[in-house]
Amino acid sequence: MAEQGRKHELAALLLRWYDLNARVLPWRVNGQDPYKVWLSEIMLQQTSVAAVKDYYIKFISRWPNVQALAEASLDQVLGAWAGLGYYARARNLHACACAVWAQGGAFPRHVSGLLELPGVGQYTAAAIAAIANDIPVAAVDGNVERVVSRYFGLTEPLPLSKPRIRELAQSLVPQLRAGDFAQAMMDLGATVCTPKSPACGTCPWAEDCVAKAKGLQSVLPIKGSKKSIPTRYGHVYWITNGNGHALVRQRPMKGLLAGMTEFPSSEWNEMKAGFSAPFVADWTQVSGVVEHTFTHFHLELTVWSTHQPSPVLDGHFVKFEDLREEALPSLMRKVATHALKD
């Protein structure tokens, strides 16, 4: 039917564009090892290509296959992941490597099997199946949502439009080169059909794009307005032993920054609270504050410094120079930098 022919032509146009314009990325060089596809896809969840590149190279160099990663400790993986954010990914990454290795070391080939793995949801399962195994499934991420919304001129807001987007995206997937098609859709969204001021002049689909015809290319997809986020306040304790060591401890295994290393702190509340010492000592306030923004709240931390010869608060001392190897999230690196600058 004519409709099928048009979709077939769209896929061909996009693949032709991809052959000329594919981005050169570390996880695209030589082949499509499922381990590398999986690792890159987990890292890329809600994270920019620029932020991922160095982490990906570091991980592949240190753990070149699923066995190596499975045999690493969770602490090592969290330490290597530190700074990349969404740390549940790192915990699930390690759990997933262990599961795959326990099952013989091969990743499932199909979406259904991949979906059983920790940290692998609908998008990631489809992406791995398509890219690693050329299975003709649509991997619908934010890029694809944008491209499809615009090409078909979908004016229903996200996330209501997701089911329709999935249908349409799947209808475009070619039987051949499904992996290239998945990556081509994402490259198109990332480099041409961008969120703001898309480069329709270079788009292989511009001729039939409904959004472009209606002048809606910078408007679609429609998304709900963002809620404002609150600010929380707290005090963080920079405890040194007078010998170039600072006291750290591990955060609980659940919740924000789970399992990561931290400098002890008070509770973080929306109501500013005065400083109350966690133990009797000679405390000095470090001038200025540490500010950090999480997904759902801003944080403002006041840093208090003291000397203490032996470990307290369930923590242990780490040499200043060795803090870099700790699984310190970005917030806590800011705290260390702030405290050491004074």
Place this chain on the structure above:
DNA sequence: GATACGTGGCG
């Protein structure tokens, strides 16, 4: 469906 969950970069 709504919410928790990080971070750095960009217009």
Place this chain on the structure above:
DNA sequence: TCGCCAAGTAT
């Protein structure tokens, strides 16, 4: 400066 956002998942 600051809102927006980048290859989502788990609950």
